[in-house]
Amino acid sequence: MKKNKKSILVFGGSNFQLSLIKECLNKNLYTVVIDPNPKAIARLYADAFEVVDGQDFEGTCKVVEKHKTDAIVTAATDKPLVMMAQVAKKYKFNFFSEETAKLCTDKFLMKKKFAELGFPFAKGNVIKTANDEINFPIVIKPTDNSGSRGVVLCKNKNDLENIFKESIQYTQKPYLLAEEFIDGKEYSVESLHFNGKSKIVQITEKIVTPLPYFVELGHIQPALLEKDVHKKLETLIEDVSKAFGFENCGAHNEVKIKDGKITLIEISPRLGGDFISSTLVKASTGINMEKALLQIALDEEPNFSNKKLSVAGIFFFCFEPGIISKINDVKQILNIPEVIDYSFDLKVGDKIPKIVSSIDRYGYFVLKTDNRENLLNLKENIFNQIKINIDKI
Template sequence: MQKRLLVLAAGILQVPVIKKAKDMGIFVIAADGNQNAEGLKYADKAIVVNITSEEEVLKVAREERIDGVIHPCSEVAMNVMGRLNDELGLSGITREQAIRATNKHLMREAFEKGGAPSPKSVLTKGVEDAWKQFQKLDGDGILKPSRNSGSRGIAKVIKSGRDEGNTNKENFCRLYDVALNESRDKSVLLEQFIEGPEFSIEIIVWNGKVNVLTVTDKKTTGAPHFVELGHNQPSCFSAEEVETLKAAAVAGVKALGVNNCACHAEAKLMDGKAYLMEIGARLGGDFISTELTHLSTGIDMVAAAIDVALGSEPDLSIKEEPKGVCIRYFCPRPGKLVNISNTEILNDAHVYLWEIYHKAGDEIPEVTSSLSRSGHVIVTEESPQKAIALAEKIINEVKFETV
């Protein structure tokens, strides 16, 4: 009998999951609150519903007699997915685990209890409390929403006397308000700032076994917002550093207690030690899980995530020749977009996928979150170093004229 999979959210990042499930012979029900969501047209059945409403989605799930649910590359409806798993006896994380895996404060508590390495962190009681805690902090800090993703609302706060400048109380309060406004549960964390390169670790958990597929190197804007500008796989760092990151991620997944799901762990390295920034019990966004991982490892991570959501053992064997792969994002100078030129360079045989999100006449925003980027290009090469070089060349040579 044909399995029935509910995909919660049907935006551009969910399209590869919807297509893959259909290729696997699964009946796909895609649900999104936006009737124009790109992925709805690829599903066997499209349903427009508020995916953050547990009761509304539970009603849909029962009516559609689903065999599994997946919420890929997003966190807005993780608790909904957990509720469905609980109520309908489906494979995947529970509602309690979903809440822990989307609330950074609860996640930090779980990491500390489970002995997983992570930065010092405090849940602030308000802006005055946050300012007092900042004064006590040994070094610089990070303000971040306790619930959100995509670098939204995150800002570095710098201790006075540092060469980079200093965060006075007025500026601190402004940044705190930004984080508060971006927080889905209206609370803000102040954390120890970890100086070092950023990574993600892509994982499939099945029957309690944590399978690490690869480590991703990240390129970001740096302070104050740390927006991700690109990623490459496999990692260009040493084997020892990669193993340190993998061990931290495994410890973090076990500390969270999640099972039968994909995981996307984010970490930094400082002085040879890994620090977990967060772990999402889901496929990672930015095409990391849906495209980069199968290109660099030969393992179909999307199919594996679909399998575990349906209660089937995932196939983690190598299906295609591994390559070096890199994604870079277009982030032109803010202003009104007048013209885009030299796009012919995107016709390179090594370009796997590309898209430009804007057209002439659009307003290009300042890059303060992942939503502010203007396009992407994914390239493959025989090594990640060559893939990075080509992707950087393309990003620099496609011209965005703004005024």
């Protein structure tokens, strides 16, 4: 029963939205969750759970009216953003425009907008077949997916056919994006946007798999950047956010930096996944981005007064592919005081997959320390503590 509570509708009920859902409950909101998966984990937590397809506008509107919804939110997913913008327009919820949503969920449209506005970005064009004329090396990726799904570096024409077949599986479109390969280190900028203002909350430094894939295997906050580069990055993100119409939202914006040169890769008006916004930002700054997002959605002023600076990192397990024949108790790492979160999904007899997208990952741990050197030393010590025997397939 809703009673006198405000009602909020959360789009998505997976593990990546679970922290946001719990924050809604902590805020004493009547929490409704929609997800196309009838077994989504959120069904165990939400006040109300409805199975609704991600593109079902009418079905979503029925849920909004049934539960007398006051606001809508999501995190760590791009898929519902266009429909959320349409729903927000119909019911006058705090959200960004449908145009903003469309620009940020189609990587080719995003690049056209970057070019129009004169921002530095990784250039690219759509290709419909492996026979299209392109220059190498090139990054092949879907225009409409996330989580590094189908993102592969192609170095020559001979490899393009197989890479095209691999990548096309991850898109609903009849084409792919061929994107200029930008050398450099990867970073993301976590921000909030409300009342015409932008708040840069944290900058994240990324660890990724070896090429040809780009799967994120770790995130460290705060990123280690020169002061002038840090300032240039903040200014660029504020300008891009304004130009793309980021308003009433969190944002996760990805760039590459080399020798002080910043290149935009992708931007998105939603909180970052991989526990970046939900866990890392809170650990490294004391700022609860999910709580702030709820305040923005409910037309309240977000509170940033709990700022406490630390160093935090999330690190994903990455073992050689094969079958696990022996492994020690990974859970023992919880005895380390600096470990604030942990998950490991495999056991003896399980197959370790090759990690080619984020959905292939099978565990992680989160560290919070007082300095970067301690963080990196602890990370190495933990990986060294894990003893695993793998039978190759």
